[in-house]
Amino acid sequence: MFSGLIEAKAQIVALQPEPGGIRLQLTTPANFDDVSLGDSIAVQGCCLTVIDMSDGLLSFQAGRETLAKTSLGARLAGDAINVERSLALGDRLGGHLVTGHVDGQGELISRIDEAQWSTMTFHAPPDLMRQMASKGSITVDGVSLTLV
Template structure:
């Protein structure tokens, strides 16, 4: 479980094929707080996708990503030199400043529009319609592992307002129109949709 509060950035150092997947080596930024350093076996959200640290080499973290992960997230589009958002799993005693994030990416979206207003940015994302059914204005959404507040939601798009700090300390400040992003909807939205559909089906069966 994560909070969607990115602890720091990492740089892709190497991507080595390994069976149907890859070994992914990342180098955490020097600015990453010491308390955020990972240990062997830790769960780390990389652009919002939960992976396990399988090896630590000279302060670099090594992960394994399978074919399913590579096909359903933007980790399959990474190349050496790319930046990624990093967050270790939350501890029971940690402050929950974002929202409950599972690290299970629902699908890929892409940047559809970027509107700049001084140092602030409004960013629109295009996503499959099945995901917007789990979104509401002022609700929570995770984009590339960043916990954000939804502004507007349409049938196949949503917008978020990004403050200068978020643009500076996460990869969202590097995104351009057309870039793919990992999307995880709020787990509460998933349960509400499931409950609603179950009730509607139940009423239909009784009629």
């Protein structure tokens, strides 16, 4: 589980095609020194498992389903993306509980930035809209947002 509060940005070093998906290599953020092989990391909000750690890089695999339902398939080497380590029992929860199991994608239609917050309007497919409720929460690229 995750909180939807981004801990760091990581840079994509490589996206290598593999049978059934890709292998994704990211720079290891400085505050991720406690990450171990097999840990779950939210990468753009999607729960991925660390499959390799070497030379300051974290490696993950993303299958076709993940690439279709997340923004990861549209990313390029050099892009900076949101990452968050999984919660541990006893951690404070400042966002909302995020599983990292992504149901689909919406499209940002407009954004109005104000002094204390931003108001964003999204378009989402009907199958996603059925899962949303006023004052409920969604996650956009790993960021916890409240619906109004």
